[in-house]
Amino acid sequence: MTALETDAQSWEQAGVRLEIDGGTATVTLCRPKQRNAQSPAMWRALAAVGRELPGTVRVVVLRAEGVSFSAGLDRAMFSPEGIPGEPNFLRLAAAEDKELDDTIAGYQEAFSWWRRPDLITIAAVQGHAVGAGFQLALGCDxxxxxxxxxxxxxxxxxxxxxxxxxxxxxTELVGYARALEICVTGRWVGAEEAVATGLANLAVPADELEAAVRDLAGALLAAPRNAVVETKALLQGAGGRSYDEQRSAERAAQARRLRDLAGIGD
Incomplete structure (x- = not known):
């Protein structure tokens, strides 16, 4: 058994399954009876998946078993008993500033690697995506x-x-005003609004979700990897650049692509 296979067994115990097929990795939340409620153990598993993905992977699909993508944080974190072996909110609140900051930063690792420049990530979302579930879906491209x-x-x-x-x-997807309203009211956002506001790329009947994501992953894999990486970097950085800075970044990226295609090294 390889080290990755051994790790995968422990990840599944935490509610995360990893499957790799060529250039596509599928990460599945697999606690359907708990509506994929999230725990620190699940977050550690998700962060580890991001660190240990083989370099051959180009597209990552995030999906979930059951009727809900994720009901959010495991409510046991709010109880005095908490989750065995994990700090509950009372314990976190009593921690020193650095310990508290480091703990939350560790949790965030599970949500932040999905936008890596060498990957394109797709969240396939059904049913409820609440709180941490919503944020996990937002982590994907x-x-x-x-x-x-x-x-x-x-x-x-x-x-x-x-x-x-x-x-x-x-905020980048729906704008400041709508993001503020969604967060402060905690209201539900359905499929039609999600597509209309740019929160979702596509909405399909539930029984077509898997096929739609598979087709999208195939289309993403069709383009040359280095061109995809350069294009993603251009788009990710566009918001922080002026128009002229973006034009300059485009020129530099295109020069790298042309030289790469022509076989001309640095």
């Missing part, structure tokens, strides 16, 4: 949703804030 999808950011209504790397992509 693209979202394909079932027509029954219901997004909600519940943290503020619980006296907290969304802290799992979801606020920036949400």
């Amino acid at each position: 693209l979202r394909v949703v079932a027509e029954d999808v219901q997004f909600s950011m519940k943290e503020t209504s619980l006296g907290l804030v969304p802290d799992l790397a979801g606020t920036k992509p949400l």
